[in-house]
Amino acid sequence: MRKWWPLVAICLGSFVLLLDVTIVNVALPRMARDFGASFSALQWVVDAYALALAAVLLVLGSVADLCGHRRVYLGGLVLFAAASAACAAAPDAAALVASRAVQGIGGAAMFATATALLTKTYAGRDRGVAFGYWGAVNGAGAAAGPLLGGLLTQHIGWQAIFLVNVPIVALTVGLTLRAVAPDGRQAAGAGRGGRRLDVPGAAAFTACAALLTFALIRGGGHGWTDGAALGAFGGAAAALLVFVLVERASGDPMLDLGLMRSPSFAGLMASAVLLQGAAFGPLVLVSMWLQSRSGSGLGLAPVPAGMALLPLSGVSFAVSAVAGRWIQRLPARWAIGVGLLVIAAGLLLMRHQLVPGAGRSALYAGFAVMGVGVGLATPVLASAAMAAVPPRRIGMAGGAVNTFRQLGMTLAIAAFTTGLHRVLAVAAGAAALGAVIALVLVRSARRAPGGVGPRSSVGGTAGADPQRVP
Template structure:
């Protein structure tokens, strides 16, 4: 049993990281009520946790190669635990968002090292078993997140979704210290600090511009200035990577149409499949009156379908063109979103969403196993770690931008559904305050009219959100069909991770 302790240490960290993505989704209405925060604040609580790893994953991987993967993993666990405690004790939305960002920094350190630690700890058949167990834990964690979050929020309060991380972190640190050996790359590159800084600035500026665009106006000086800053920062990133002696991302990789297709597919898959879940959760709890546990159960079919399909897709679709598997999966994601946009109308309840959630989950399960293998096959073996980090970055960035873009679409659709006379209600409704508004309305016809207006507004907002999500999925499918036409050369042996409703890291062997 002792030989599986390194796997236990890695799986504890992975489970906690992925649970903390989906566990927050069902707690958002309670957070909004307790913290008196608005719609943009809720978006940032979700978004910053994806944005920090997107910005720092490649840099964290380079740091781990230089100073030791075990050391960086332990540092990530410790930082994650401290930030979780601070999130649970936060007294305002600004503090909560800041500490969620620190959680994301700790998560980046853990994301960047887990697979390298497993690769160093196991060889041969044991490595395949370890990757398989790690993938199963990924899927189980993401599926369990809404249920665990619902139970904790409903019975103990939303702060316990963060406090629960402390004993798990402590156990993971203990097992890591006892059983995980240190490893590093003797030929590791120096840190690309300029690349990290410019990429972080670009991603943060664009995300903030999109989140604030609905309130400030898309042509306002603030929005255009932030977008301009983001474009300038990304341009700086390109220059730094082209001129640097040790870039964290070798831009020559993008000369391969296969690599470009995989990056685009990873980004659009995360944005299309997962980013609307927080808005669905707000509707389920604030309008449909469901408990946090009930809302978590509604989202379960998607994650369960993705988990089951991905477990078999890696073997059943082996040798199939990546354009067919990845493109087909994204096509199903787009169709699933269209089903959700087509079926719901004012007065429909949560069962109307289930067919679309199931189809989306199947699409995620079909596409996910091929993403990592195709990325590995598109580059030289010496660039395998960089390619895997780039794919993880694309998926995290897809989630962050997806939450921002779909949030703007949802809010605009909500305001449109309210009409001119109800525009003042859009912010409290988007922040999960529908129940309080209805309770405060006079009983009788006035309350019934308000309830009908709220129902119609949410139907409008969600329909527009699903249509935007479908557009992302179908655009990703088209790019995959066009760019991923050939089966990549054989990559390093690996067991694909089951899909999960999160931009979870994919199992990638580091060189």
């Protein structure tokens, strides 16, 4: 039993990290009421977390390689807990958004190191068992978010969705210190080998993503000819140009842009953006509609609102768990493409059923169908991305697909501001476009020989045999 304590420590950290991706949505209307906040401010409560996670994930993977995965994991846990407490104590929406951004940085440190720690701790059959349990816990964390968020918000207050993280993280820190082997001297001195962090690249990427997010939120609320929105679009374009120039000139780039010359890799990144945006971007607006007492809103309490969102995360978890090995045997293009088409079908079904006078049950079937699509496509994305690049870039590819997924959700939440029927239609179109991209650009997959995927700078291994995408 003792050998599994490191797995428990790593699973607890991953659980609380992914719990916070979905637990916030149900609490947004209560936050709006307490702070007198606008819808755009609520968008930032969700986006700040996802944006920070996307912006620093790759660079923190490199930091972990240089400084040690256990050290960075522990640092991420402490930062995550401190930011969670700050979120609960936030006096206004601006302070909450800032604390959520810090929370996202802590989450990125945890996300970037979890699989590397598992790979270093376990070998052979034990490694496969460890990754199986870790994947199941990840799905459980995301699935539990809507219901737990509703229960805590309704019976205690929205602050409780952040405070619940603190004791979980405290337990995780204690277990990590006791059970996870310390980093060796090699990790502490790795920086002497000449490898450098791409700080300019990370800064340019963050600026581009933040300005683009601001432009979408500002334009949605004030009109697309608003001066601040246009200025932010221009700033995002300039930051993107700087990022491209920096990455081309860097000897140790955050993202090797040469990888985008591979149609398979480029198609996978585009599919990751569109999948996450289509499936999870509308959830903020749906949560507001469920609990709004004005217009066509249903005026539900947080618990039934959370129950309405549960089919998406619950079904996706079940499909991934039950069909995971079978899905990995499919060519990547078909698993991802069909998954995205199923997501589009779920969105259109939901739109069709949301007629005047419809209740929350109108969402159940659509969310369940979407969950099937997410469960089909998501497990394949990372392994296919790592198989589409040279072995020395496997870690970068694994981190890139997670970065692009978070970016897709961030931008979709910013863009999906008003008109639930219109948002569902646009999201369905985005999912269908992602399916076409995957089916056309991603080459057929063949299983590569070997065992568990190589260790990486962004979390070690894929946890399964990597697929080779020629």
